[in-house]
Amino acid sequence: MALKDYCFDGKRQLKLKEMPTDAGEYKVQKSDLVALTEANMTQAAMLQEKLYAAKREGLVFALQARDAAGKDSLIKKVFSHLNPAGLKITSFKVPNKTDLAHDYMWRINRAMPERGTIGVFNRSHYEDVLVVQVHQMQKDYILAPRCLTEDFFERRYRQLNNWEEYLWENGFRMVKVFLNVSKEEQKNRFMDRMELTEKHWKLSVGDMKERALWDEYERVFEDCINATATEHAPWYVLPADNKWYTRYLMSEIILRTLEDMDPQFPPLNAEEAAKIPMAMQELENE
């Protein structure tokens, strides 16, 4: 499968059941792809420097997944190859009282990176149409009745599309990634968390409850991705059972996106450039 086979940009419908959750035929190429991941990220870091210097565009990767799909370790192993000075990583947890007293994009907007830098959202504005929809949390929100319509989530999909288009038109790109883990692999990872003391800190009984809602999450993920996949803000549905393969694909996405942005070092302005010969002379004469 080529990268484009994992990409959804609104031109075709996603059927989650048809998407792979593991590396499949690529398992035999593991060592090559691990090496390629490193090489991709070295190149990506060079483009990141240009992006930082040019400051014309900003980029955000929004990572969404079921529990134990590997978001945290993806950030640790892949994004760590980039310069931390140009990287802004934000984790979105259950909204607090202040968050809930605002519109749901309030906390998201505050986490946006500046142009020239790369944002990574560990969970994102998509929680507001995913977990909220699965648990129908909006029914407990303190909101004017006119806001709690039958088409509450359809409206939110529209709002998200409008917001992402607005960002695009203002020099930002949003790339959304869904880590697609299988039910069996999630079970293995939960088992590890219970058996290994060094993984106990990741344990959450709440995650077990979410697992019981597997099919409902599948329906909502599919619906959400189909409603919000656009050319300018695409979704990637990445197999997540083999972490090395997910990381390889993520490195491809980062590199191809930066290549597409094609950042260039800005030229020195004429006034500054004219001062160079004199400044060089001064240094030489020291």
Ligand code: AMP
């Ligand atoms: P974790 O990413 O495992 O640390 O867990 C964060 C938790 O916060 C997950 O259970 C998310 O579903 C939850 N969460 C994040 N954003 C929202 C939101 N907007 N509304 C409700 N729950 C959320």
Ligand code: MG
């Ligand atoms: Mg969790």
